[in-house]
Protein backbone atom coordinates (compact mmCIF):
# COMPACT_ATOMS: atom_id res chain seq x y z
CA UNK A 578 0.00 0.00 0.00
CA UNK A 579 1.42 3.36 -0.96
CA UNK A 580 1.73 6.05 1.66
CA UNK A 581 1.75 9.84 1.34
CA UNK A 582 3.75 12.26 3.48
CA UNK A 583 2.32 15.71 4.12
CA UNK A 584 5.13 17.84 5.57
CA UNK A 585 5.09 21.51 6.47
CA UNK A 586 7.17 24.36 7.86
CA UNK A 587 5.13 26.86 9.82
CA UNK A 588 6.07 29.51 12.38
CA UNK A 589 2.69 30.81 13.54
CA UNK A 590 0.49 27.80 12.78
CA UNK A 591 -1.19 29.04 9.61
CA UNK A 592 0.62 26.71 7.22
CA UNK A 593 0.26 23.86 9.67
CA UNK A 594 -3.53 24.35 9.46
CA UNK A 595 -3.36 24.13 5.67
CA UNK A 596 -1.29 20.93 5.85
CA UNK A 597 -3.81 19.45 8.29
CA UNK A 598 -6.67 20.22 5.90
CA UNK A 599 -4.74 18.63 3.00
CA UNK A 600 -4.01 15.51 5.08
CA UNK A 601 -7.66 15.24 6.18
CA UNK A 602 -8.84 15.51 2.61
CA UNK A 603 -6.48 12.76 1.42
CA UNK A 604 -7.49 10.51 4.29
CA UNK A 605 -11.14 11.17 3.45
CA UNK A 606 -10.35 9.87 -0.04
CA UNK A 607 -9.06 6.63 1.50
CA UNK A 608 -5.33 7.34 1.24
CA UNK A 609 -2.81 6.49 3.95
CA UNK A 610 -1.16 9.72 5.14
CA UNK A 611 1.53 10.81 7.61
CA UNK A 612 1.39 14.48 8.65
CA UNK A 613 4.68 15.85 10.03
CA UNK A 614 6.60 19.07 10.57
CA UNK A 615 9.37 19.21 7.95
CA UNK A 616 12.10 18.99 10.60
CA UNK A 617 10.57 15.78 11.96
CA UNK A 618 10.90 13.67 8.81
CA UNK A 619 13.52 10.96 9.12
CA UNK A 620 13.43 9.75 5.51
CA UNK A 621 11.31 8.92 2.48
CA UNK A 622 11.58 5.13 2.31
CA UNK A 623 7.99 4.67 3.44
CA UNK A 624 6.54 7.11 0.92
CA UNK A 625 5.87 7.15 -2.78
CA UNK A 626 4.33 10.62 -2.69
CA UNK A 627 5.12 13.77 -0.74
CA UNK A 628 3.26 17.05 -0.33
CA UNK A 629 5.50 19.75 1.10
CA UNK A 630 4.42 23.22 2.13
CA UNK A 631 6.06 26.22 3.71
CA UNK A 632 5.14 29.64 4.99
CA UNK A 633 6.87 32.43 3.04
CA UNK A 634 8.87 34.93 5.09
CA UNK A 635 10.76 37.76 3.39
CA UNK A 636 10.42 35.99 0.07
CA UNK A 637 11.91 32.70 1.26
CA UNK A 638 10.68 29.31 2.42
CA UNK A 639 11.32 28.45 6.03
CA UNK A 640 14.57 26.61 6.62
CA UNK A 641 13.11 23.18 7.60
CA UNK A 642 11.13 23.13 4.33
CA UNK A 643 14.18 24.18 2.29
CA UNK A 644 16.22 21.41 3.88
CA UNK A 645 13.56 18.79 3.33
CA UNK A 646 13.18 19.85 -0.29
CA UNK A 647 16.92 19.34 -0.84
CA UNK A 648 16.72 15.90 0.75
CA UNK A 649 13.75 15.09 -1.47
CA UNK A 650 15.68 15.98 -4.61
CA UNK A 651 18.51 13.70 -3.43
CA UNK A 652 16.16 10.83 -2.52
CA UNK A 653 14.12 10.84 -5.71
CA UNK A 654 15.47 8.22 -8.13
CA UNK A 655 14.49 5.74 -10.81
CA UNK A 656 14.60 2.99 -8.17
CA UNK A 657 12.42 5.00 -5.80
CA UNK A 658 10.42 7.59 -7.70
CA UNK A 659 8.53 10.02 -5.48
CA UNK A 660 5.60 12.06 -6.73
CA UNK A 661 5.77 15.54 -5.28
CA UNK A 662 3.39 18.47 -4.85
CA UNK A 663 4.46 21.78 -3.33
CA UNK A 664 2.56 24.67 -1.82
CA UNK A 665 3.35 27.85 0.02
CA UNK A 666 1.28 30.23 2.07
CA UNK A 667 1.94 33.91 2.55
CA UNK A 668 -0.04 36.70 0.98
CA UNK A 669 -2.40 38.51 3.30
CA UNK A 670 -4.63 41.55 3.04
CA UNK A 671 -7.65 41.97 0.76
CA UNK A 672 -5.54 43.23 -2.15
CA UNK A 673 -2.91 40.50 -2.10
CA UNK A 674 -4.41 37.33 -0.66
CA UNK A 675 -5.51 35.90 -4.02
CA UNK A 676 -2.20 36.66 -5.70
CA UNK A 677 0.38 34.10 -6.75
CA UNK A 678 3.70 34.22 -4.92
CA UNK A 679 6.45 33.17 -7.35
CA UNK A 680 8.59 30.33 -6.09
CA UNK A 681 11.87 31.48 -4.54
CA UNK A 682 14.77 30.52 -6.84
CA UNK A 683 15.91 27.50 -4.83
CA UNK A 684 12.37 26.12 -4.68
CA UNK A 685 11.75 26.73 -8.39
CA UNK A 686 14.98 24.88 -9.24
CA UNK A 687 14.08 21.97 -6.96
CA UNK A 688 10.62 21.68 -8.56
CA UNK A 689 12.28 21.45 -11.98
CA UNK A 690 14.72 18.80 -10.69
CA UNK A 691 11.82 16.82 -9.24
CA UNK A 692 9.67 17.22 -12.34
CA UNK A 693 6.77 18.50 -10.28
CA UNK A 694 4.64 21.63 -10.57
CA UNK A 695 5.78 24.94 -9.11
CA UNK A 696 4.21 25.53 -5.68
CA UNK A 697 0.54 26.41 -5.39
CA UNK A 698 0.01 29.66 -3.49
CA UNK A 699 -2.52 29.88 -0.68
CA UNK A 700 -3.35 33.02 1.29
CA UNK A 701 -1.80 33.34 4.74
CA UNK A 702 -2.77 34.49 8.20
CA UNK A 703 -1.53 37.28 10.42
CA UNK A 704 -3.59 37.70 13.56
CA UNK A 705 -2.87 39.14 16.99
CA UNK A 706 -3.77 35.89 18.77
CA UNK A 707 -1.15 33.85 16.88
CA UNK A 708 1.45 36.45 15.78
CA UNK A 709 5.01 35.66 16.88
CA UNK A 710 7.71 38.32 16.97
CA UNK A 711 7.68 42.09 16.92
CA UNK A 712 7.14 42.47 13.16
CA UNK A 713 4.29 39.99 12.99
CA UNK A 714 2.62 41.52 16.05
CA UNK A 715 2.72 45.00 14.51
CA UNK A 716 1.56 43.66 11.10
CA UNK A 717 -1.35 42.00 12.93
CA UNK A 718 -2.65 45.48 13.74
CA UNK A 719 -2.34 46.81 10.16
CA UNK A 720 -3.93 46.51 6.71
CA UNK A 721 -2.55 43.02 6.08
CA UNK A 722 -4.12 41.49 9.20
CA UNK A 723 -6.58 38.62 9.01
CA UNK A 724 -6.95 34.99 8.03
CA UNK A 725 -6.87 34.70 4.25
CA UNK A 726 -6.58 30.93 4.02
CA UNK A 727 -9.32 29.73 1.63
CA UNK A 728 -10.05 26.24 2.87
CA UNK A 729 -12.45 25.46 0.03
CA UNK A 730 -9.65 26.15 -2.46
CA UNK A 731 -7.16 24.19 -0.34
CA UNK A 732 -9.46 21.17 -0.13
CA UNK A 733 -10.18 21.30 -3.86
CA UNK A 734 -6.42 21.31 -4.53
CA UNK A 735 -6.00 18.31 -2.23
CA UNK A 736 -8.89 16.51 -3.94
CA UNK A 737 -7.07 16.88 -7.26
CA UNK A 738 -4.00 15.24 -5.75
CA UNK A 739 -6.09 12.47 -4.21
CA UNK A 740 -7.65 11.79 -7.61
CA UNK A 741 -4.23 11.58 -9.26
CA UNK A 742 -2.91 9.28 -6.56
CA UNK A 743 -5.96 7.04 -6.75
CA UNK A 744 -5.96 6.76 -10.54
CA UNK A 745 -4.63 3.48 -11.91
CA UNK A 746 -1.11 3.80 -13.30
CA UNK A 747 -1.12 4.38 -17.05
CA UNK A 748 0.85 1.73 -18.93
CA UNK A 749 3.73 3.10 -21.01
CA UNK A 750 2.68 3.79 -24.62
CA UNK A 751 4.72 2.26 -27.43
Ligand SMILES: Cc1cc2nc3c(=O)[nH]c(=O)nc-3n(C[C@H](O)[C@H](O)[C@H](O)COP(=O)(O)O)c2cc1C
Pocket residue numbers: 586587588589590591592593632633634635636637666667668669678700701702703712713716
Ligand atom coordinates in the same frame (compact mmCIF):
# COMPACT_ATOMS: atom_id res chain seq x y z
C1 LIG B 1 7.90 39.25 9.17
C2 LIG B 1 7.01 38.66 8.13
C3 LIG B 1 7.44 38.57 6.82
C4 LIG B 1 6.59 38.02 5.84
N1 LIG B 1 7.02 37.95 4.55
C5 LIG B 1 6.17 37.48 3.59
C6 LIG B 1 6.59 37.42 2.20
O1 LIG B 1 7.70 37.76 1.85
N2 LIG B 1 5.70 36.97 1.30
C7 LIG B 1 4.43 36.58 1.64
O2 LIG B 1 3.65 36.20 0.77
N3 LIG B 1 4.03 36.58 2.95
C8 LIG B 1 4.86 37.02 3.91
N4 LIG B 1 4.46 37.04 5.23
C9 LIG B 1 3.14 36.51 5.58
C10 LIG B 1 3.25 35.10 6.15
O3 LIG B 1 3.78 34.22 5.19
C11 LIG B 1 1.84 34.62 6.57
O4 LIG B 1 1.49 35.32 7.73
C12 LIG B 1 1.77 33.13 6.77
O5 LIG B 1 0.43 32.75 6.91
C13 LIG B 1 2.58 32.68 7.97
O6 LIG B 1 2.52 31.30 8.04
P1 LIG B 1 2.72 30.49 9.39
O7 LIG B 1 1.58 30.90 10.30
O8 LIG B 1 2.63 29.08 8.98
O9 LIG B 1 4.04 30.86 9.96
C14 LIG B 1 5.28 37.57 6.20
C15 LIG B 1 4.88 37.65 7.54
C16 LIG B 1 5.72 38.18 8.50
C17 LIG B 1 5.24 38.25 9.91
